[in-house]
Amino acid sequence: MPGWNREVNQTTIDGVPVIWAEAPGPIRATLMFRVGRVDERLPWSGITHLVEHLALFQLGPRQTYEFNGAVTSNRTMFYATGQPADIVAFMAHVTAALSGLPFDRLDSEKSVLLAEASSRPVSPADLMFNLRFGARGNGLYRYKEFGLYHLTQPWVAAWAARGFSRENAVLWMSAPPPADLHLALPAGQRMPEVPAIPIELRLPAYVKAPVGGAGVSMLAPRSTPLAMASGIASDRLLKRLRYDKGIAYSVGGGYFPIDSMQAHVSLWTDAQPGHAATVLNDTVQSVYAMGTAGPSAEELAEQAGNFERSLERDEAVLAWLDRTAVRILNGEPAQHPDELRAEMQAVTPATARDAMAQAVRSAIYVGPGDVPSPPAIPAYVAPNPPPVQGEPHPHVQSRLWRHPPVLLVGGDGVTLTINADDKITVYFESCEAMLQYGDGGILLVGADGAELPVNPDEWLGGPLVVQQIVQRLPATLALPLPGETTVTAIKVPPPKARGGLAIAGIPIDRWIGLFVFVAVAVALLGFAIYGSRTSLGSTPPLVSLVVWAALGYRLLRRFRF
Incomplete structure (x- = not known):
């Protein structure tokens, strides 16, 4: 921006790091904490979102300034835009509320969040994360916020004390902090990083899903060459699909640092009806070409020039402040814009090509159900651990099959054998949650995303089988859902049609x-x-x-x- 010297100032207020740089207009301020969805587990997912809502409730729907909150994968933010007095008042309220949440609103805010979730569909990004990470970390985005069904006040209070301390916070502002600004947060500890650990898969692979477009998800070491290669691949794909062929509107996704070592790279494209196969194949070709031939020197120079020009925009200082705050929360050193510019100028076509080549080897391509696999891309195969050794429980209508389904319950887990080629196994040690339904059934969710329903009406001695499984799992994994019923795991074949009498x-x-x-x-x-x-x-x-x-x-x- 004009007038910004590209420097970020840093100070400390009440033990909280505060960074700032001057920008035109009203003051923008964001108080962020290093806690988000990746820190949760499935049984209590949504707890961070609940804390965020409770902390802002007493501000009501109207203030003289703009404010809001948000929870991302690894951070929670409270932000406001206004005059100095507004920022002081907002931060005073948020920090006080985090130290003493209004628990008389606990059940009401749970209901509000459940209503919000009911209108939020699973996005392509949610799906791609779940396919790669299962039911942990970023893979949680595909699931409901199950904690909202049962979390109690002590549990929420303990989570607020753990995640919302001054040691786990940083504040950025677009102006010098007012003299009367205070951040009265309790003492605590910095939340440790949650490493992004993918499930074991054979990649690259292709997944058919209920989506309207096509895309790709990749995982590779963080680097400036990878970030630039990703941006150029996105630009190429947009040009081909929108401007050359006119069959798509936009290309989403991009380069996202997922932990201190790895970055997730994704491209997602909408598609006109009937053109999804073309969009998918062009996506495959775009990332493959980047990983084999690489970008041109001119494309790299254009990327570096775009970054340099972006620093002249009014909002550049805000983006850089946010980026710097995230690095501080993650324990990374702050970076000057000139340092990043030098890194970008040092990237060569070969280093960008090699970075993308490594990412392409981890690719998961996603397309609609009626679009076949692209050439040379095998189908996605979910993890298939070996079945457990245990007591077999026959299906109540096992006489209808020559080789009937069977439910095996062992000391270390459960295996559902639907047929010779279709088996689901969840080991107790890797079980992330046990959903308990009103009809007496359960659903086991494995860390790899496997879902194993046990409907007592489907198995001989079904209620006793369910009881045996429940007794072998920790009570902390139980998620009571009394208003819902267990799905039917086995599709019973209809009587075979036969001619004659x-x-x-x-x-x-x-x-x-x-x-x-x-x-x-x-x-x-x-x-x-x-x-x-x-x-x-x-x-x-x-x-x-x-x-x-x-x-x-x-x-x-x-x-x-």
Whole structure:
């Protein structure tokens, strides 16, 4: 921006780091904490969002200044825009509220957040994170905020004390801090980083999903060459799809540092009806070309020039302040814009190519259900751990299958075998949550995202089976959902359609087979009785009866009588 010397000032107020640089207009201020969704676990997900809502509630819907709050993957922010007195008042309220949340509003704010969630669909980014990270960390975005169903006051208060301390905070402002600004936060500790650990997958891979466009998710080491290569790949894809072909409107995603070592790179594109396959294939070609041929020197120079020009915009100082605050929260050294510019100017086509090549090897491509896999890209295969060894529980209608489904419950987990090729296993040690429904059923969610429903109506001794599983899991994993019912895991096959006559719903060929079996059995019985009196025959009659009975049992099972 004109007048900004590209320097960021830093001070400390009440033990909280404060950074600032002057910008035109009203003061913008953001108090952020190093706590977010990745710090939660599935049973109490949503707890950070709940704290954020409670902290802002007493400000009401109207103030003379703008304010709000937000929770991202690894931080929570409270921000306001106004005059110096407004900022002082806002920060005083937020810090006081975080030290003493209005718990009389606990149930009401839970309801508000559940209503908010009901209108928020699962985004492509949520889906891609879940496919890569399962039911932990960034993968949590695909799930409901289950903590809102059962969290109690002590639990929420403890989370607020842990995540919202002065050691875990930083404030940035677009003006020097007012002399009467105070940040009365309790003492605590910096939240440790949660490393982004992907589940074990064979990649690259392609996933069909209920989406309207197509995209790609990649994971690779953080670097300036990767960030620049990603931006150029996005620019190329937008030009091809929107300006050359006219079949898409925008390309979203980008380069996102996901922890101190790794970055998530994504491209997501909408698509006109009937053009999703073209959009997907162009996406594949865009990232593949970047990882094989790399960008041109001119494209890299343009990226560096765009960054230099962005520093002249009025909002540049705000973006840089936010970036600097995030680095401080993450324990990274602050960076001067000139340092980043020098890094960008040092990137070569080869270093950008190599960075993207590493990312492409981890690619997960996503497209609509009617779009086949791109050439040379295999289908996504979810993790498939070996089945447990345990007690088998048959399906209540197992006679309908030649190889019926079975539920195995062992000392270390549960395996649901639907058929020879479709098995779901959740080990107790990697179980993230156990949803308990009003009909007595449960759903186990594994760390890899596997979901294993146990509906007591589907298995012989179902209620006892559920009880055995519940007893083997910690109570902290239980999520009571009394208003919901367990899904049906097994699709029962309809009776096979057969031509010809049927008696009592049984095809005539089965009746004929039964008649022949009975006739031979009666003849053998007579032979056994007569032969035992006259000593006819060389084979003992009772042995014949036993062999026929065994064969008959198999035949009856085969014909499902």
